[in-house]
Amino acid sequence: MLFRRCLCIIFLTLASISSLFASSYGTIFSETRTDFRDESIYFVMTTRFYDGDASNNTQCWDGQSYNVGDPAWRGDFKGLIEKLDYIKAMGFTAVWITPIVENASGYDYHGYHASNFSKVDHRYESDDVAFEDLVNAVHSKGMKIILDIVINHTGNFGESNLCPLFKRDWDADQSNIDDCMVPLNASEGGLLPSNYSDLESGKQYAARLSKMKNTPDENGQKQNYDSHNYWHHYAQFNWDETNRWWGQIAGDCVDLNTENPAVYNYLVQCYTTFIAMGVDGFRIDTGGHIPRLSFNKAFIPAFKAAAEQYKAKRGGFPFYMYAEVCARYSSIWYREHPNLSPLYYTWKESQEYDWDDNPESWNTIVALEGDKCDTHTNHKSVQATATADLDNKEAQPISNNAFLNGNDYHTPDYSKASGLNVIDFTVHHNFVDISSAWNVANKDNDKYYNDATWNVVYVDSHDYAPNGAPEDKRYSKGTTAWAENLCLMYTFRGIPCVYYGSEIEFKAGSTIDKGPNIPLKESGRAYYGGYIKGSINVNDFADYSNASGNIAQTLNHPLAKHIQRLSQIRMAVPALRKGQYSKDNCSGSYAFKRRYVDINTDSYALVCISGGATFSNIPNGTYIDAVTGDTKVVSNNSLTASCSGSGNLRVYVLNTNKTNAPGKVGVDGKFIYGSSSVNIPMPTWDGSEEELIEEPENPEDPDEPTVDPTRHEGEQIVFFEKPNSWGSQVNAYVYYKNGSTVQINGAWPGNKMTSLGNNVYSYLFPEGTIGNPSDWYIIFNSGSQQTKGDPGFICKNGAYYTVDGEDHIVPLSPVGINSVSENSPKVYATNRNIYIENADDENIMIATIDGRILYSGKQTIIPVSNSGIYIVKIGEATTKVLIK
Numbered sequence: 001m002l003f004r005r006c007l008c009i010i011f012l013t014l015a016s017i018s019s020l021f022a023s024s025y026g027t028i029f030s031e032t033r034t035d036f037r038d039e040s041i042y043f044v045m046t047t048r049f050y051d052g053d054a055s056n057n058t059q060c061w062d063g064q065s066y067n068v069g070d071p072a073w074r075g076d077f078k079g080l081i082e083k084l085d086y087i088k089a090m091g092f093t094a095v096w097i098t099p100i101v102e103n104a105s106g107y108d109y110h111g112y113h114a115s116n117f118s119k120v121d122h123r124y125e126s127d128d129v130a131f132e133d134l135v136n137a138v139h140s141k142g143m144k145i146i147l148d149i150v151i152n153h154t155g156n157f158g159e160s161n162l163c164p165l166f167k168r169d170w171d172a173d174q175s176n177i178d179d180c181m182v183p184l185n186a187s188e189g190g191l192l193p194s195n196y197s198d199l200e201s202g203k204q205y206a207a208r209l210s211k212m213k214n215t216p217d218e219n220g221q222k223q224n225y226d227s228h229n230y231w232h233h234y235a236q237f238n239w240d241e242t243n244r245w246w247g248q249i250a251g252d253c254v255d256l257n258t259e260n261p262a263v264y265n266y267l268v269q270c271y272t273t274f275i276a277m278g279v280d281g282f283r284i285d286t287g288g289h290i291p292r293l294s295f296n297k298a299f300i301p302a303f304k305a306a307a308e309q310y311k312a313k314r315g316g317f318p319f320y321m322y323a324e325v326c327a328r329y330s331s332i333w334y335r336e337h338p339n340l341s342p343l344y345y346t347w348k349e350s351q352e353y354d355w356d357d358n359p360e361s362w363n364t365i366v367a368l369e370g371d372k373c374d375t376h377t378n379h380k381s382v383q384a385t386a387t388a389d390l391d392n393k394e395a396q397p398i399s400n401n402a403f404l405n406g407n408d409y410h411t412p413d414y415s416k417a418s419g420l421n422v423i424d425f426t427v428h429h430n431f432v433d434i435s436s437a438w439n440v441a442n443k444d445n446d447k448y449y450n451d452a453t454w455n456v457v458y459v460d461s462h463d464y465a466p467n468g469a470p471e472d473k474r475y476s477k478g479t480t481a482w483a484e485n486l487c488l489m490y491t492f493r494g495i496p497c498v499y500y501g502s503e504i505e506f507k508a509g510s511t512i513d514k515g516p517n518i519p520l521k522e523s524g525r526a527y528y529g530g531y532i533k534g535s536i537n538v539n540d541f542a543d544y545s546n547a548s549g550n551i552a553q554t555l556n557h558p559l560a561k562h563i564q565r566l567s568q569i570r571m572a573v574p575a576l577r578k579g580q581y582s583k584d585n586c587s588g589s590y591a592f593k594r595r596y597v598d599i600n601t602d603s604y605a606l607v608c609i610s611g612g613a614t615f616s617n618i619p620n621g622t623y624i625d626a627v628t629g630d631t632k633v634v635s636n637n638s639l640t641a642s643c644s645g646s647g648n649l650r651v652y653v654l655n656t657n658k659t660n661a662p663g664k665v666g667v668d669g670k671f672i673y674g675s676s677s678v679n680i681p682m683p684t685w686d687g688s689e690e691e692l693i694e695e696p697e698n699p700e701d702p703d704e705p706t707v708d709p710t711r712h713e714g715e716q717i718v719f720f721e722k723p724n725s726w727g728s729q730v731n732a733y734v735y736y737k738n739g740s741t742v743q744i745n746g747a748w749p750g751n752k753m754t755s756l757g758n759n760v761y762s763y764l765f766p767e768g769t770i771g772n773p774s775d776w777y778i779i780f781n782s783g784s785q786q787t788k789g790d791p792g793f794i795c796k797n798g799a800y801y802t803v804d805g806e807d808h809i810v811p812l813s814p815v816g817i818n819s820v821s822e823n824s825p826k827v828y829a830t831n832r833n834i835y836i837e838n839a840d841d842e843n844i845m846i847a848t849i850d851g852r853i854l855y856s857g858k859q860t861i862i863p864v865s866n867s868g869i870y871i872v873k874i875g876e877a878t879t880k881v882l883i884k
Contacts, residue, residue, distance in 0.1 A: 091567025
């Protein structure tokens, strides 16, 4: 009998242990996963993530000399499928990927320059992997997929079904525009002139754009080519005014007429194809350049209807949509204009506006460039919202959907919600550190969102970093700052989103994007695949074993381990995922309380980050910390949590009738710990993490224009003539010694120099470079080769160097070309325009330093898009000009 009792006790104990494991964070998560606030998002640029099929690799038409060995189109669907286990091992439950439809532009690897919305771009696919295979693979991992879509614009090469200008030859070399893009003239069902291929590049652009938005064509004539008004024809706009809703934001982003039923019906039809495949949501690009009325009248209802029709493909889960309403501004109201602010898009209209759904209703309107189409019903209604909601902040609706009523959760009122959520640009812009983000994420601001718990929250992205980080570079404020920011992202209101590589501070401090003017491998969009080579067995989210190779090292980075622990804690506590919040009666550090209640769940949590806190007027009961397992029985409505260390936190969870506290979740690490920090060594990768596919062999592009070394008044510039044996990328490393080494232009190997042709390179010091060049030393280098070091050559402004040292000083160039007589041609630049005087009807050619011809003709004012050095040829005379 005693033996049987002991046996029963053993069996009961084992059953209890089994029950404990069954209640792990993974089980809690699966049982309480009801809407998209439960997810955490990993954002990847598909082409820059992982290469699963080398046969579809290709360069873009532009920037090829910068990207030898690193084709811009490198990652693909097959590679992403191979590395879903890595994303899941990190703890992410959803993946957001960049747009997938066919693209056409000089630099289109990112997917935002559509040429055919109805088809997937072949460069992502493999013989055995299509997009639907990726969707199915994501779902097989228990994950969700967000598809980035563009409805605001196309590229400038037409659109196959709205304005056919080219036939794409997918069997040709995709890196050669002349091979793969076959112009279509009228006899071939297109709109381009028969002599298109013989036109200069500037006139080619004019020919294309005129067919899309009625701008002057290749002959300088305006005609009603876009007779259906598929694109907006308005020419000028301001980022800070409502005319950004119908203005063209960039040369490669031709603004679609989103108020035209023929256009939005076509876009909805195309994107419904992907909803039918099972995508779980859309991230909508450039949403702030589309009127909210167009979303509320056209896109949101149609996408919601399609999502309902195909919900079985998502396992019945709700479809989620969020828009990029870019607002690089520190306060909640962008430039004090409500209808240009992200929060505005989370609401339905406050009054009824007329709307015409007839797809032929625009066909009778003739609008040449500059016309707003003011006569159409839909545009008049949009214009009315532009006026009504531009400055009237007091009239904007407010909501308490995100806030607790004391300690109590209340049912949110979504009757006025638009159904569209947003990226939290206010928090993003302020996320230089946790303190700045904390100060703007509060009740006074969040009441203007319909429900801020649905906001997507991130620190940096493929476009921007927070203000002061600085904005144009990947976040580089250090690992501890990252750890604190992530703690807030994973426990406070909103859906956390992490840009690929941030888990190891990949490319921290690198310029995020400068188009084809810098190598991708030096940018914030560099290829990541080398860091995640290897194998892994994944048991659940943030639970893996048997990792090997570089992927094992990457997953063991202190910040990566931090994200894994935060993921586990967030999954274990429903309140952290979708709870309402309050900062009231929470004294101390970054302290708050959250609660979520539904028919099966009552989850209540007290959180403090980077310091302790006292929580007053809270429910009595038993609280267990998810970080340490510490138990506190509260009987006086007050709890004090001790917490030390930046990036550490405490999450005291109340045992309720419906939901027990999970106990300690995960293991201690460098930032999140109980009594002491755990030392986690930095990764030791195998050296192949940033390897190129091939090494460049030809140091010079034979088509690269040759520019004589010149310098201008006010410039700090040096020149170097490299040996033939050196590679094509040459760097200049500049420093001086003042007890220790002070680096003038960054760590070794310094900055990339600009090729001028004939093995000659220049390095122009940025404006604001401080110091006395005569005290500096300079070392030129290329890979393993360099000029003499310790200390190097003395740096002199305007000096021309060889491997033997200074050769001569390049004299200051006179104003003009080859002559300083009063009537000689003169070139100068300001405000992103190049001005030519005294050209005497000579042909003018403008080219980039890497040989791309931007303009050829006889205009004397030529706009350019980017800063940098440009080659200017007037007749037979050549010079260069600097755009700052």
